[in-house]
Amino acid sequence: MPDIVTAAMMVIGDEILSGRTKDRNIGHxxxxxxxxxxxxxxxxxVPDEEDEIVAALNALRTRYTYVFTTGGIGPTHDDITADSVAKAFGVPCEYDAKAYKxxxxxxxxxxxxxxxxxxRMARMPRGADHIDNPVSTAPGFRIGNVHVMAGVPxxxxxxxxxxxxxxKTGAKMLSAAVHCPVGEGTIGGPLAEIQKAHPDTIIGSYPKYGEGKFWTELVVRARTQEALEAARADVEAMVKRFATAG
Amino acid sequence: MPDIVTAAMMVIGDEILSGRTKDRNIGHxxxxxxxxxxxxxxxxxVPDEEDEIVAALNALRTRYTYVFTTGGIGPTHDDITADSVAKAFGVPCEYDAKAYKxxxxxxxxxxxxxxxxxxRMARMPRGADHIDNPVSTAPGFRIGNVHVMAGVPxxxxxxxxxxxxxxKTGAKMLSAAVHCPVGEGTIGGPLAEIQKAHPDTIIGSYPKYGEGKFWTELVVRARTQEALEAARADVEAMVKRFATAG
Known part of the structure; x- marks a missing residue:
């Protein structure tokens, strides 16, 4: 089996939690x-609160291969990400000579x-490496498995x-989408059987609703082409059965 | 001081974490x-995994006044929210007679x-109340301080x-936005002083970037009109100082 590489994201900012800014970084x-x-x-x-950032970061960085953060690395008093990350790692937050210059x-x-x-934008946890910022100079930084980046998309x-x-990237997750013109209620039972028959795949079912009717997007995910194709064939056969029956 | 009422949200679904579906519920x-x-x-x-949903829900529901969840209440095998919530509360997940009918x-x-x-859509934790679904009948539900709702926006x-x-809603958080035509780097110092002088407010600074230049949206938040206006006046005076200086 290929290596599995995992990640978590931490979005830092009261403005996302208040609704004033709509996040566009998670989806990207x-x-x-x-x-x-x-x-x-x-x-x-998480909000702009040091204790919250430290607790969440320590929970995530010990659990996943990588953590990516956005937000809170600007020049104002509410930009406390560098200090909070330093605290989570137990190192001082100080001016980085290269960033300062x-x-x-x-x-x-x-x-x-x-x-x-x-x-303030030159401050980072001791031992951090820069993440270049080609847009506006002030760098992000990497420390351990944590990558600290700006919030501006x-x-x-x-x-x-x-x-x-x-x-280090894992084996790519392969995926295939199958359009299903009927709703989840119709196919839910047989789909569960197909999932059971293909335990090395992840079969997702995403309900869609528009113009007064339901349809479903089915997505098969697998780490090998063989597993993907075997499950996809079963899903397509099932959809065909219901589409012609309807 | 008026009561402070807090909330957390749990979005359940592999499709958000894979990027296939872009969340539109958090901002709303x-x-x-x-x-x-x-x-x-x-x-x-969190992903469509029972252990993850149970752990996150128990962390959130014991800490905040309310929890709101979206996703995973449809009819397919990957819709495991009702079972997971029941498990988190230590009650059976069973057909609800009213929902079934x-x-x-x-x-x-x-x-x-x-x-x-x-x-499956009639199943909910024992003791849950319905949340009506005027769009497609299948109800969400409330148990304790947790509100379980659909993922389709x-x-x-x-x-x-x-x-x-x-x-139970708290005292509304009042807010006032002040447009600042210069970047955070210019105002960061004085803004921190203003925040210090108004500890009963939250002053947020949101960097904006477009067409090659930075500007800043400043937002003052407070629970009383008096506190809001006092801080707003100071922020506006500062912005005026820099705007005319530039």
Whole structure:
């Protein structure tokens, strides 16, 4: 069996929990993880509170191969991710010389004052590596298996592009979608039988509803092409049976 | 001080974690909670795995006033929310007589077979109350402080509309947004001072980036109008100072 690589995501920010900002990073990370063969197993959205961030991060980083965080690495007082991550790892949070110089140079070049607030963006847990930020200089960072990235979607996506090549990726999860024109209630029984007959696959059933009627998207997932095709054939045969019966 | 009422959300479903379906329920619940004065403090997205659902639910329901779940209450084998919630509460999961009759009547009326799969939707933890589903009959349910609802957004929203009037709502969190035309780096220092001077408020700073420049949305939150206005005045004065300086 190929290695299974798992991941969790922690979204940090009161603005997501209040509804003021609608998260657009979870879906993007999920898509990327699926594409490269890492199983995203859990997501937590936590407030801008140090104790909450520390507790959630320690729960996640000890359990999954990788953790990805978004949010809370800007220059304002409510950006407490670097301090919280340092605390979770039990190391000091301090100015990173390389980040400090890079930010200082960048602001000097643009004739902008390198304020105390801006200097905050050069702080990271001792021993962290940079995650480059091609959009606005201030880097994210990696410490242990935890990748700390920005919350602004365009910056998060650019940082993630830099992280992906560094990850140990698992065997890609293969998937095949089967459109089923009838609702879950019709196919639920036979589908459960098919799942039982193919224990090395994961068969998902996603109810869709629109214009007053239900239909179903069935998705077969497996780590080998053989397992995938065997289950897919059974699912397609079943759907055909019900579609023609209806 | 008015009561503080807290909530957590649990989104159940492999399809969200794989990226195949993009969640649209978190943002909606967050908006509604903020509007009625309940603090959404945490969200977890968990896979279709009983142990995971039970562990997350027990962590959340013992900690927050309310828990809201979405997903996994349909008729297929991967719909294991009712069983998992029953297990978390240590009660049997069984056919609910009222739901069974309601579903049976509805299918009979439409000339549709009441399959074993469809009957699954009448199962709920012993002692649960119904949450009406005006869209497609199959009810959600409430047990203790946990509200179990559908994952399909239109059904989730309709169920939530039925739940809201039953909730003990806290003092509404008041909020005021202040547009700040400069980036966080400029205002971070003074903003932290304002937050310190107004400990009974929560001042959030949300970086925005577009067309090559940063701006900032500042949001002051407080539980009384007095506290809100005092902090807002200070924030506005600061923004004006920087906006005219730039």
């Amino acid at each position: 990370l999920a898509d990327i993880m699926t594409a490269i063969g890492i199983d995203l197993k859990e997501v937590r959205i 890079m930010l200082g140079d960048s602001y000097a070049q643009r004739g902008i004052e390198f304020t105390e607030a801006r200097k 365009s910056i998060f996506q650019a940082m993630l592009d830099n992280v992906v090549p560094t990850l | 619940l967050a908006d509604i909670m903020t509007a009625i004065g309940i603090d959404l403090k945490e969200v977890r997205i 309601m579903l049976g009547d509805s299918y009979a009326q439409r000339g549709i077979e009441f399959t074993e799969a469809r009957k 239109s059904i989730f929203q309709a169920m939530l509309d039925n739940v809201v009037p039953t909730l």
